Amino acid sequence: MSEKFLSLQNIEKRFPIPGKEDYIAVTDVNLEIKKNEIISIIGHSGCGKSTLLNMISGLDAQTEGAILLENKHVQGPGPERAVVFQNHSLLPWLSVYQNIEMAVKKVMPELSAFELRERVEKFVSMVNLDHAKDKLPGEISGGMKQRVGIARALSIQPKVLLMDEPFGALDSLTRANLQEHLMRIQQNVKNTVIVITHDIDEAVLLSDRVIMMTNGPEATIGEILEVNLERPRNRVELQHDPEYIRCREAILSFLYEKFAKDDE
Amino acid sequence: MNTELVKKIVLPFLVFLFIIQIWSGIANVVEDFPTPTDTYVAAFGGVNADGDEMVGVLSDPFYVNNQDDKGIFWQIVASLERVFAGFVLAILVGVPVGLFVGMSKTAQYALNPFIQIFKPVSPLAWLPLLLFIFQDINLTAISTIFITSIWPIIINTALGVKSVSEDYMNVAKVLRFSPLEKIIQIILPVSVPYIFTGMRLSLGIAWLVIVAAEMLTGGIGIGFWIWDEYNNLNYHNIIIGIIVVGLIGFFLDIIMGKIADYFDYTKKGRA
Ligand SMILES: Nc1ncnc2c1ncn2[C@@H]1O[C@H](COP(=O)(O)OP(=O)(O)OP(=O)(O)O)[C@@H](O)[C@H]1O
Numbered sequence: 001m002s003e004k005f006l007s008l009q010n011i012e013k014r015f016p017i018p019g020k021e022d023y024i025a026v027t028d029v030n031l032e033i034k035k036n037e038i039i040s041i042i043g044h045s046g047c048g049k050s051t052l053l054n055m056i057s058g059l060d061a062q063t064e065g066a067i068l069l070e071n072k073h074v075q076g077p078g079p080e081r082a083v084v085f086q087n088h089s090l091l092p093w094l095s096v097y098q099n100i101e102m103a104v105k106k107v108m109p110e111l112s113a114f115e116l117r118e119r120v121e122k123f124v125s126m127v128n129l130d131h132a133k134d135k136l137p138g139e140i141s142g143g144m145k146q147r148v149g150i151a152r153a154l155s156i157q158p159k160v161l162l163m164d165e166p167f168g169a170l171d172s173l174t175r176a177n178l179q180e181h182l183m184r185i186q187q188n189v190k191n192t193v194i195v196i197t198h199d200i201d202e203a204v205l206l207s208d209r210v211i212m213m214t215n216g217p218e219a220t221i222g223e224i225l226e227v228n229l230e231r232p233r234n235r236v237e238l239q240h241d242p243e244y245i246r247c248r249e250a251i252l253s254f255l256y257e258k259f260a261k262d263d264e
Numbered sequence: 265m266n267t268e269l270v271k272k273i274v275l276p277f278l279v280f281l282f283i284i285q286i287w288s289g290i291a292n293v294v295e296d297f298p299t300p301t302d303t304y305v306a307a308f309g310g311v312n313a314d315g316d317e318m319v320g321v322l323s324d325p326f327y328v329n330n331q332d333d334k335g336i337f338w339q340i341v342a343s344l345e346r347v348f349a350g351f352v353l354a355i356l357v358g359v360p361v362g363l364f365v366g367m368s369k370t371a372q373y374a375l376n377p378f379i380q381i382f383k384p385v386s387p388l389a390w391l392p393l394l395l396f397i398f399q400d401i402n403l404t405a406i407s408t409i410f411i412t413s414i415w416p417i418i419i420n421t422a423l424g425v426k427s428v429s430e431d432y433m434n435v436a437k438v439l440r441f442s443p444l445e446k447i448i449q450i451i452l453p454v455s456v457p458y459i460f461t462g463m464r465l466s467l468g469i470a471w472l473v474i475v476a477a478e479m480l481t482g483g484i485g486i487g488f489w490i491w492d493e494y495n496n497l498n499y500h501n502i503i504i505g506i507i508v509v510g511l512i513g514f515f516l517d518i519i520m521g522k523i524a525d526y527f528d529y530t531k532k533g534r535a
C-alpha cells in the first residue's frame with residue numbers, strides 16, 4: 001500500500017474582496033495524509049480551518065496548489081470525500097432511516113432493495129439509533145442528529161471522512177459520548193478522517209496527528225504533533241499519561257504562547 | 265363545556281344581533297333597502313312583506329328555466345369552474361417559472377422587472393384585452409383568473425427555492441445530485457410549504473376577482489347573478505349573494521389551508 005493517500009500540495013486560498021486586494025486566507029499548505037489516519041486540525045477562530053476543509057471536500061476550490069486523493073486530482077465535491085457538517089444538515093422532511101437511505105441509494109444504485117435496507121440498517125445500528133430510525137430530525141436530540149450525520153457520511157463508504165467541528169454545537173457530555181462513538185466505529189471499520197476542532201482534549205484523544213495552524217491572514221501549518229498513544233484510548237486513564245500530557249502542553253503552548261491571539 | 269367554546273359561540277352571536285340591528289336601521293332610512301326579514305324570505309322562501317308567497321333563492325337553487333335563467337347553485341358552479349380552471353393553469357405555469365426564477369440568477373434578473381410591474385395591475389385591467397382576444401366570455405374569465413393567480417404562485421415558489429439552505433445544497437453536491445435530483449429531492453420539499461402559501465393567496469384573490477369579472481362579462485356566474493339581481497331591482501338577492509360568496513371563499517380558504525398543512529413537513533415533525 002502506497003503511503004501517499006491524500007496529499008495537499010502548496011495550497012493557497014484567496015478571497016477576492018471588492019475594491020481591495022485579495023484576502024489570502026491560507027497559503028503554502030503542504031500535507032500528506034496516510035490511509036486510515038485520523039488527523040485533527042486545530043487553530044484559532046478565523047485562521048482558515050473550514051476554508052482548508054472545504055477545499056479538500058471540493059465545496060470550494062483552491063486558488064493555487066493541488067489536492068490529490070490516491071494520485072488523482074480532486075475536482076469538485078464527491079461522495080468519496082464525505083462531509084459531516086457542523087449543523088448536521090439532515091433533511092428535516094426525511095426520517096433518520098430515509099436520510100441515510102437517500103445517500104446510499106444515490107451512491108450505490110446497484111444495490112438491490114434488500115441489500116439497500118440491510119446497509120441502511122447496519123449504519124443506523126452502528127450509531128445505536130435503531131429505536132429512533134423512523135423519527136424525523138426535528139424529533140431527536142442534537143447529539144442523535146450528529147450521529148445520524150456521521151452514519152450518513154460513513155454509509156456511502158467514503159475514502160475520507162471530513163468533519164468540520166462536528167461536535168462543536170453540543171454540550172460536553174454529549175460531546176464525550178460522540179467521541180466514544182467515533183473511536184469505537186474507527187476501531188471496527190478503519191476510515192481516514194480529518195476533523196476540525198477547537199477542543200484540545202478532543203484533538204489529542206481522537207487523532208494520530210494534530211495539525212496546528214498559524215493565525216490568518218496567510219495562515220499555514222505551524223506544527224504537526226504526533227500523538228503516540230495506544231488505541232483503544234480511555235479518556236479517564238489518559239489524564240495521567242505522560243504522552244497525553246505532553247501532547248496537551250504542546251498544543252497549549254502553540255496556541256497560547258507562540259500564536260496567541262490577542263483580539264479574542 | 266369549557267368557557268372558551270362558549271365565548272366562541274356566544275360572542276359572534278351577539279355581534280350578529282348587533283349587525284341585524286344596524287341593518288334594520290339602514291333599511292328604515294334608505295328607501296327600498298331590503299330588511300333582514302325580506303332577505304330571509306328571499307333566501308329561504310315564505311310570505312314577503314307584500315303578502316306574496318315566494319320561493320327562496322336558496323330553497324330552489326337547482327332550477328334551470330333556460331340558458332339565461334338558472335338557479336344560484338349553477339351560478340356558483342360556473343364561477344368555481346372558471347376559478348379552478350384559471351387556478352390550475354396558473355399552478356402549471358407558475359410553479360415551473362417560480363422554480364426557474366428561484367434557481368437561476370439570470371432568470372431572476374431577466375424576469376423580475378416584469379413580475380414586479382405586472383403584479384400590481386388589477387387583473388380586471390386585462391379583461392377588455394382578453395375579451396378582445398378570445399371573443400368568448402368563458403375563456404376571458406378563465407384567463408383573467410390565470411393572470412390573477414399566477415403572480416403569488418411565481419413569487420412564493422421562487423421565495424421557497426431561495427429559502428433552501430446552503431447546507432442542503434452542500435449535501436446534494438457531495439452526493440453529486442443531478443439538477444433534476446436536486447429539484448425533486450431537495451428544492452421541492454423545502455418549497456412546497458411556500459408554494460402552497462402562494463396557492464392559498466392566489467385562490468383567495470381569484471375568488472375576489474371572479475365576482476367582479478363576471479359582472480363585466482355577463483352570461484353566467486355568481487358575479488353576473490348579483491349584477492343581474494341589481495338590474496332586476498331584487499336588492500335582497502344582492503345581500504344573499506354577498507353572504508354566499510363570503511361563505512364559499514371561507515370554505516375554499518379552509519380547504520386550501522388543510523391541503524397546505526398536509527404537504528408541509530414543518531407541521532409534521534416540528535423540524
Ligand atoms: N467567502 C469568503 N470571502 C471572504 N473571506 C472569507 C470567506 N470565507 C472565509 N473568509 C475568511 O477567511 C478566513 C478563514 O475563515 P474560516 O471560516 O476558514 O476560518 P475557521 O478557521 O474555520 O474559523 P472558525 O474556527 O471560526 O470556524 C477568515 O478570516 C474569513 O473571514
Ligand SMILES: [Mg+2]
Binds near residue numbers: 049050164
Ligand atoms: Mg470554521
